[in-house]
Amino acid sequence: MLSRNSLAVVTALSGAFILGLTGCKQGGGAAAEEIVVGEVAAMTGGTATFGTSSHAGTQMAIDEINAAGGLLGKKVKLVTEDDQSKQGEAGTVAKKLISRSKIVALLGEVASTASLEMGPICQKAGVPMISPASTNPKVTESGDFVFRICFIDPFQGTVMGKFAMSKGWKKVAILTDTKQDYSVGLSRFFKEYFAKHGGTIVSEQSYGKGDKDFKAQLTAIKPSAPDAIFSSGYYNETGLIAAQARELGITAPLLGGDGWDSPSLVKVAGKAIEGSFFSNHFSNEDTSPRIQEFVKKYKAKNGTIPDAMAALGYDSAMILAAAIKSAGTTEGKALRDAIGKTKDFEGITGKITLDEKRNANKSAVVLTIKDGKFSYVETLAP
Amino acid sequence: MSQFLQQLLNGLFLGSIYALIALGYTMVYGVLRFINFAHGDVFMLGAFTGLYLNRLLAPVLAALPWPLAISLVLLLSMLICGALGILIEFLAYRPLRDKPRLNVLITAIGVSLFLEYAGQLVFGATQQPFPALIPTHNIGGIGELTVTVTQVIVLVTAVVLMLGLRFVVMKTKMGLAMRALSLNPTASALMGVNNSVIISFTFGLGSALAAAGGILYASLYPSIEPFMGVLPGLKAFVAAVLGGIGNIPGAALGGLIIGVTETLVAGYSQQIGIPSGYRDGVAFVILILILLFKPSGLLGKVEREKV
Numbered sequence: 298m299l300s301r302n303s304l305a306v307v308t309a310l311s312g313a314f315i316l317g318l319t320g321c322k323q324g325g326g327a328a329a330e331e332i333v334v335g336e337v338a339a340m341t342g343g344t345a346t347f348g349t350s351s352h353a354g355t356q357m358a359i360d361e362i363n364a365a366g367g368l369l370g371k372k373v374k375l376v377t378e379d380d381q382s383k384q385g386e387a388g389t390v391a392k393k394l395i396s397r398s399k400i401v402a403l404l405g406e407v408a409s410t411a412s413l414e415m416g417p418i419c420q421k422a423g424v425p426m427i428s429p430a431s432t433n434p435k436v437t438e439s440g441d442f443v444f445r446i447c448f449i450d451p452f453q454g455t456v457m458g459k460f461a462m463s464k465g466w467k468k469v470a471i472l473t474d475t476k477q478d479y480s481v482g483l484s485r486f487f488k489e490y491f492a493k494h495g496g497t498i499v500s501e502q503s504y505g506k507g508d509k510d511f512k513a514q515l516t517a518i519k520p521s522a523p524d525a526i527f528s529s530g531y532y533n534e535t536g537l538i539a540a541q542a543r544e545l546g547i548t549a550p551l552l553g554g555d556g557w558d559s560p561s562l563v564k565v566a567g568k569a570i571e572g573s574f575f576s577n578h579f580s581n582e583d584t585s586p587r588i589q590e591f592v593k594k595y596k597a598k599n600g601t602i603p604d605a606m607a608a609l610g611y612d613s614a615m616i617l618a619a620a621i622k623s624a625g626t627t628e629g630k631a632l633r634d635a636i637g638k639t640k641d642f643e644g645i646t647g648k649i650t651l652d653e654k655r656n657a658n659k660s661a662v663v664l665t666i667k668d669g670k671f672s673y674v675e676t677l678a679p
Numbered sequence: 680m681s682q683f684l685q686q687l688l689n690g691l692f693l694g695s696i697y698a699l700i701a702l703g704y705t706m707v708y709g710v711l712r713f714i715n716f717a718h719g720d721v722f723m724l725g726a727f728t729g730l731y732l733n734r735l736l737a738p739v740l741a742a743l744p745w746p747l748a749i750s751l752v753l754l755l756s757m758l759i760c761g762a763l764g765i766l767i768e769f770l771a772y773r774p775l776r777d778k779p780r781l782n783v784l785i786t787a788i789g790v791s792l793f794l795e796y797a798g799q800l801v802f803g804a805t806q807q808p809f810p811a812l813i814p815t816h817n818i819g820g821i822g823e824l825t826v827t828v829t830q831v832i833v834l835v836t837a838v839v840l841m842l843g844l845r846f847v848v849m850k851t852k853m854g855l856a857m858r859a860l861s862l863n864p865t866a867s868a869l870m871g872v873n874n875s876v877i878i879s880f881t882f883g884l885g886s887a888l889a890a891a892g893g894i895l896y897a898s899l900y901p902s903i904e905p906f907m908g909v910l911p912g913l914k915a916f917v918a919a920v921l922g923g924i925g926n927i928p929g930a931a932l933g934g935l936i937i938g939v940t941e942t943l944v945a946g947y948s949q950q951i952g953i954p955s956g957y958r959d960g961v962a963f964v965i966l967i968l969i970l971l972f973k974p975s976g977l978l979g980k981v982e983r984e985k986v
Contacts (some may be wrong), residue, residue, distance in 0.1 A: 341804035343904070381804060475956045502948065503956045509900035509907075512689040513945035514955050520682055533806045533902055540901070544817060545685070546825045564808040565902050567815075 331374045332367075332627055334359070334617065335400035337390055337415060338610075339408065342382025343506060343533055346559040347407040347606050351429050352377055353599050354610030355404055358618070368621045375614075376400065380411055387411035388418055395422045401627035402427065404613050407606055409433035409479040416443045423629040425636055427617055429609035430578065432555065433482045437655040442633050444655040446613050446644070447578055448679070450479070450554075454486025456576040456661045456677045457527065457552050462494055466524035469552070470500040472514060472538060474530030477506055483529040483554050499523050504534065511538045515545050525549050531556040536565030543569040550574065558605045563669050571668075576661045578605040579646040580673040591645045604671075605646070612644035681823045686946040687939060692830045692899065694938020695837035699892040700915035701922070701930035702844055703885035709925035710861045710881045713780065716787040717767060718889055719912015720794035721760055723905060725890025726809065726897040727802055728756040733810045749812040753836070753894055757887035764886025765879045772882075773875070798905030809901040812894075833895045840891055841931055847884070848927065857881055861925070914941075914962040921969050923979020932977060937962050 336355055338348030359375045367373055376398045378390035387406055394400050395418070403419055403426040406412045412431035416439025419426040428436055428445040432453055437443050461469060469491060474480035488498055499521035502514035515538070518526065526542065528535045528551050535557055542551070551573035558577050562570060581592050581602050591611070595603040603611075616639055621627055624635035642649040647659045663674040700722055707715045732752050733740065740748040771790050775783045816828040848854035856877045859867035868874050896911065897903050918937045922929025941961045948955035969976065 341799070343806060345803075345805040475954065500949070503954050505956045505959070507910075508958075509896075509902065510689075510693060510942075512693075513686060513942045513958065514948075516682055516685045516689060517946045517949065517955075519685075537900060537902055540815075544815070544825065544827045546817060546823070561806065561808065565806075567811070 330371050332369070332371050332621070333374050333376060333398055333400050334614075335391075335394035335398060335403045335405075336375055336377040337380050337387055337394070337403065337405035337411065338377060339382040339406070339411070340377075340379040344382040344408055344531055346532070346561055346604075347430070348379070348382075350559075350604050350606035351405075351407050351610030351613075354595070354603060354607035354612075355429075355614045357595060357598055357607075358611045358614035362614070362618050368618055369625065369627075373618070380406065382408070384410070385414070388414035391415040391418045395419070395424055400424060401621075401629075402617055402632060404429065404610070404617065406431065407609075408477070409436055409482070410477055412436045412443075412445075413439070413478060416440065419443060425617075425629065425633045427613045427636065429613040430555065430606055431479070433478045434656075435478070435482075441637075441655070442629070444636050444651060446616055446649050446651070446657045447555075447609055447646070448659045448661060449656050450482045451486050452679050453554050453576055453661060454483050454488075455490040456663065457554065457574070458487050458490035458494065458496070459677060460574060460576075460663050460675075461491065461525055461527075461552060462496060464525075467495070468497050468499045468521070468523045469525050469527050470502070470518040470521060470523040471498055471527045472511070472518075472530070473501070473503045474506050474534060475503045477530060477556075479554075479556060480529040480531075483556075484527065487527055487529065504530070506531065506534065508534060509537060511541050512545065515542050515547060519545060519547055523549050525552050527552045529554055529556070532559040532562040533565060536562050536570065539566040539569040539573065555605055558671075560601075560604075563666060570666050572665065574663055574665045574674065576677075577664050577671075578659070578661065579608045580662045580664060580671070581608075582673045587643070588645055608645040612642075612646050612649065615644065616642055616649065682946075685824050686942050688824060688826060688830075689946070690939030690942035691935065692834055692938070693942060694935035695834050696892055696896050696899070696934075697911065697915045697918045697938050698931040698934025699837045699840060699895070700889055700911060701918040701934045702841060702927060703889045703892075704916050704919040705922070705924055705927060705930040706844070706848075706857075706881060706885050706888075708919070709927075710857050711878060712861075713772070713783055714787065714916070714924075715882075715885070716784070716912075716916075717790040717794060718885065719908035719915070720791050720798070721764055721767075721886045721889040721908075722893040722896070722912060723798060723903070723908035724763065724794065725756050725760045725893030726903045726907065727798070727893075727905075728759050728890065729753075729812075729894040729897060730807065730809055730903065732756060733812065745812065745814060749832075749898075752812060753891055756890045756894055760890030760893075761883040761887035764882040764889075767886075768879055768882040773878075795905055795909070802905055804905060806902045806904045809897040809903050811898075811901065813898055829898050833899055836891065836895060840888060841927075844884070844888065845927060853877070853880055910959060914959075917962045917966040921965060921976055923976025926976065926978045926980075929976055929978035937965060940965065 338352045340348045380386040407430040409431040412428045420440030420442045426443045430447050432450045434449045473484040500518045553575040555577045557575040620635040624631045639651045649657050660678040662676050664671045703718050813829045818826050856872045918933035919930045922933030944961045945955040945958035
């Protein structure tokens with residue numbers, strides 16, 4: 298009896314071991330005729346619309362590049378990994394891409410928390426990383442291999458601050474997602490600007506990403522009768538916050554950042570989010586022919602209109618491609634230098650120049666929600 | 680003052696859902712001396728069943744007035760999840776009935792993880808919006824207090840289900856059999872009770888309640904995803920322990936206490952100095968306190984180990 302059992306165990310273990318080994322083979326090296334670019338995006342989880350959008354934009358750019366003949370005579374292969382919107386996953390899959398897929402550069406991530414995980418890893422491996430949409434200033438402080446092509450939160454916080462002041466709103470309550478670096482940073486910069494320019498922060502409440510019930514925090518905010526509520530978190534929580542605020546009889550509009558940019562926002566909040574405002578990287582209502590052509594191409598390929606994440610994903614891939622072309626090589630340091638020299642790049646999200654801190658100096662747009670759709674209000678330059 | 684009352688109301692509605700889930704835990708423990716960790720995930724499955732039923736039966740539901748529509752979705756969901764609960768019991772727990780308690784407990788954790796990750800595969804890990812089965816409508820209450828129709832329905836349904844459960848357990852033959860089984864399985868078998876049937880029935884009933892809880896929770900917070908059952912499930916378990924595990928009124932009381940305390944801590948966070956992000960920790964602090972000072976729970980009886 299005993300020997301039969303142990304035989305079964307040994308067979309099972311060796312079977313598992315062999316299966317594991319076959320898995321190893323698949324990760325193997327790229328063909329010599331390919332340039333392998335890695336991408337980390339949240340394809341599932343609480344910020345899944347960011348990842349699926351930015352991936353769609355990036356993929357479209359890569360497909361266009363390949364259709365035009367590729368880079369340096371080779372085809373570009375995009376390897377995408379899902380970080381599931383989970384803490385810790387981004388770092389794990391970044392390591393996997395660097396060691397197994399041997400990527401020459403990494404495009405990602407949208408969420409600042411994930412970018413902060415991957416930054417040191419790419420820096421140590423000497424692999425240039427371009428974040429399409431992470432706005433927390435700490436991201437590019439990870440090292441000189443880490444770049445971003447979007448504006449940063451010290452600017453984004455002031456955008457909504459300026460907007461609120463221009464509307465005459467003097468009393469604002471802040472709701473921060475303390476589990477997300479993006480939200481914490483954005484709230485801080487908004488508060489600094491708003492308080493410095495004569496506004497009052499009447500209440501500061503917090504929650505964690507994934508929370509569903511905000512009635513307690515909103516009930517605490519209600520007596521201070523704010524003119525607006527600054528919700529610096531992502532779209533799922535903001536949607537619920539808006540719905541619950543209206544249920545409690547709070548009529549003040551909500552203000553927020555680019556973390557709101559998702560079709561799920563209106564799906565979850567419904568009418569509750571009508572008339573609220575948020576800052577974003579780009580508006581697909583922009584009439585410039587380049588943007589409208591992008592919108593048309595994207596819609597034909599993916600069936601939906603592109604949001605800011607898609608546009609940024611597209612721009613990040615295009616900027617990388619331009620840098621590879623100008624460097625003439627995919628070697629780490631040379632590529633890094635070439636990316637750093639990006640100046641006046643005509644992107645979908647505006648003219649992109651990377652400064653010496655490897656951040657982009659760009660304008661922000663303010664959007665509002667009208668009739669269930671995002672609608673352009675105004676542009677604020679830095 | 681009105682803020683305090685509003686916070687109390689918020690806590691009441693939240694607590695009624697915890698109470699509903701806690702009933703399932705407490706019932707299964709009472710009858711089988713076994714904590715079904717997968718209960719929180721049946722809660723999640725109930726919410727998703729409601730979502731898919733709503734999609735499937737959209738034309739039928741549109742033709743009915745909304746109280747009937749939601750009752751239909753609720754009942755069908757409870758039936759489906761009740762059957763699922765019976766299936767889980769049959770596949771995962773019945774083969775281990777004669778084995779040490781620990782084995783079943785670990786199996787329950789395994790079932791819980793299986794349901795969560797299978798759910799992630801089948802439903803996708805993204806948060807999905809739950810359709811508003813109840814029209815959103817503020818009932819301006821007394822003075823500044825606001826209550827929505829949804830909240831009232833949730834509370835009323837929870838109370839009705841709890842009373843229904845009490846009726847089943849106290850006044851029906853099945854309930855009598857359940858109580859007999861919880862006292863002594865051998866004796867109840869000798870008295871002519873078919874233990875297997877009663878155990879399946881208990882699981883089915885508990886799962887149906889969890890499914891109802893899931894739909895009500897999703898009506899209040901219309902954003903569902905495969906891991907939504909983890910935290911409410913844990914808190915409901917704490918609620919069951921708080922009230923005295925095995926004790927049905929205790930579970931209801933426990934749920935209410937946890938709901939209200941959590942809401943008050945989160946609502947008065949600025950005054951207390953605890954950031955409102957710590958609200959989830961409240962339930963577990965309560966768990967530690969109750970285990971330290973009254974492990975049998977508020978309404979529970981001390982069970983002496985009979986040698």
